[in-house]
Amino acid sequence: MRRTGIAREGLWAAKLVARRDSPYDAEPMASSGRLARVFALMGLAFLLGACSLVEIEDAVLTTFEPAGPNAQRIDDLFWMVFWIATGVFAFVVVALIVLVLRFRDREGAKEPKQLHGNAKVEVVWTVIPAIILAAIAVPTVQAVFDLTECDPAAMKVELIGHQWWFEAHYPDYEVDTANVVVIPAGREVCLEMTSEDVIHNFWAPSLHGKRYLVPGQWTQLKLEAYEPGEFWAHCAEFCGLSHSLMRARVLAVSESEFETWVAEQQQPAVLPEEGTQAYEGYQVFVNRGCTQCHAYRVDGEGGSEIAREAFNGPDLTHFASRHVFAGATLPEFGEDRETALARWLADPPSVKPGSFMPNLALSGEEIDDLIAFLEESR
Numbered sequence: 001m002r003r004t005g006i007a008r009e010g011l012w013a014a015k016l017v018a019r020r021d022s023p024y025d026a027e028p029m030a031s032s033g034r035l036a037r038v039f040a041l042m043g044l045a046f047l048l049g050a051c052s053l054v055e056i057e058d059a060v061l062t063t064f065e066p067a068g069p070n071a072q073r074i075d076d077l078f079w080m081v082f083w084i085a086t087g088v089f090a091f092v093v094v095a096l097i098v099l100v101l102r103f104r105d106r107e108g109a110k111e112p113k114q115l116h117g118n119a120k121v122e123v124v125w126t127v128i129p130a131i132i133l134a135a136i137a138v139p140t141v142q143a144v145f146d147l148t149e150c151d152p153a154a155m156k157v158e159l160i161g162h163q164w165w166f167e168a169h170y171p172d173y174e175v176d177t178a179n180v181v182v183i184p185a186g187r188e189v190c191l192e193m194t195s196e197d198v199i200h201n202f203w204a205p206s207l208h209g210k211r212y213l214v215p216g217q218w219t220q221l222k223l224e225a226y227e228p229g230e231f232w233a234h235c236a237e238f239c240g241l242s243h244s245l246m247r248a249r250v251l252a253v254s255e256s257e258f259e260t261w262v263a264e265q266q267q268p269a270v271l272p273e274e275g276t277q278a279y280e281g282y283q284v285f286v287n288r289g290c291t292q293c294h295a296y297r298v299d300g301e302g303g304s305e306i307a308r309e310a311f312n313g314p315d316l317t318h319f320a321s322r323h324v325f326a327g328a329t330l331p332e333f334g335e336d337r338e339t340a341l342a343r344w345l346a347d348p349p350s351v352k353p354g355s356f357m358p359n360l361a362l363s364g365e366e367i368d369d370l371i372a373f374l375e376e377s378r
Contacts, residue, residue, distance in 0.1 A: 060232040067206040067231060067252075068224045070147055074209055077143050081136055088132065147208070150190035150220050157181060159193040159221075161200030161213040163239060164246035164352065165314060165327040175265040176295075178314030179328040182251045184258040185228045191221040196312075201237035204250050210236045225252035233328075241354030247328035261321075268297045269317050269377055281373025284366045293357070296377070312356055319377040326352060341371050 066072040103112070158169040159181065168181045183189045193202060193213045200213040202221060211221040225231065235246035253261065272278035285296065293313035314325075323337075324330065329352065331340035345367045348357040362370070 061203075061205050061234060063205040065206055067229060068208070068226055070208045070222050070224060071206055073143055073147060077139060080139065084132060084136060147222065148220070150222050151188050154188040154190040154222070155184070157183070157189055157191050159191045159202060159213070161193070161195040161197070161202070161235070161239075162312065163197050163354070163356065164235070164242040166202070166233075166235075166246075166248045167314065170262070173262050173266065175262060176315045177265065177318070177322065179247075179324055180249045180251055180322045181223075181233075182253060182258065182261055183223055183225065184255050185225045185252040187224065187255070189223045191223060193219050193221060198239050199237055200235050200239050200246070202233060202248070203236040204231050204233035204248075206231045207250060212237065223250060225250070228252050228254055228257075242327065242352045245327050245329045245352050247324075249324055249328055264321065264378070265318055272373060272376055277369055277372040278376045279373075281369035281371070284362070284370050285373060288360055288362070288366070316374065316377060319374050321378050338371055338375075341374065342367055345370055 063071070063075065063078075066075045156171055158171060160167040160169065165179055166181070168177050169175070170177075181191075191202070191211075193211065194217060195213040195215045197215065199215070201210050202213060203210040204223065207223050207225060208221055211219050213219065229252050231250040231252065233248040233250055235243060237243075239246065272282050285291070285294075295315040295317065297315075297317045319325070325341075326344050326348075330344055331337050344351055345362055347359045348355040349359060
């Protein structure tokens with residue numbers, strides 16, 4: 001038995017020596033080291049990529065370029081919280097380094113004295129975080145209330161979400177448009193928002209934060225721009241196949257330009273003259289079923305108003321006055337308007353997956369005629 005025990009111990013010792021000297025044991029350590037370097041490089045790449053977005057001209061949905069008082073309020077609050085958090089982080093890191101270096105284990109050092117607790121220290125590290133949280137919470141709550149409530153004198157715009165586009169109705173002016181919300185610069189506008197189908201979310205980061213559009217409910221969002229300009233907006237709540245292609249523009253103009261725009265939008269469209277390509281396009285519009293989803297208010301001899309029954313598409317009365325269409329996704333960067341229109345009319349679902357506008361199998365001639373008609377709809 002003793003000899004067997006000695007043999008067993010010798011066998012274990014031989015295995016330990018073999019494992020220590022084996023080149024295969026270093027492999028897992030080397031692999032873990034390589035993985036650590038890969039993850040470190042990936043993290044650095046993500047960090048640099050996130051920072052570079054601020055400098056890209058096409059990064060139109062940035063929150064770091066406030067263009068109105070509401071967005072400025074959010075930006076100021078963000079930077080206040082950011083610098084407070086940065087200060088706390090720096091203090092903790094420095095304190096941790098000092099403690100690690102000063103109280104590190106040394107050869108011959110005595111075991112530190114164990115303390116049950118220190119009431120003064122516990123009070124201090126409870127009170128200081130409470131003060132920091134209060135310093136953040138008070139202006140945050142104030143901002144939330146201030147940014148939520150619209151001024152009763154603000155101009156009202158009803159914003160209605162559809163899959164996948166935004167409809168804008170101006171109740172004080174009886175104006176309807178789509179995808180482009182025109183507002184006067186320097187004046188508060190109150191968006192009263194709801195949805196016709198699923199939950200959407202309107203986000204114009206240069207002018208304000210995000211707000212939900214909920215079926216059967218009305219929410220409010222204040223918009224105001226310091227100066228005239230174009231500001232991108234996007235649906236910020238997943239709402240279906242073309243969620244990423246549900247965009248909008250907020251176009252801030254001067255007061256005089258806004259009044260001119262309203263006067264033009266209030267006018268009914270005029271029927272194209274017979275014999276023109278635009279008139280042929282109007283016939284395609286009427287006869288190919290477009291009026292089942294789209295309104296087009298016309299006037300003049302022989303003209304009539306096309307009802308908005310079974311309406312689920314934008315009002316096209318003043319289509320040419322809008323510089324974007326198809327949920328503000330077309331024209332794409334560098335694409336001219338007519339090329340984008342031709343692509344859209346040829347096969348909408350291929351441009352916008354899940355589009356409720358079907359492929360009507362239009363011929364090339366019908367598409368050209370429709371484009372001529374729509375381009376006259378100012």
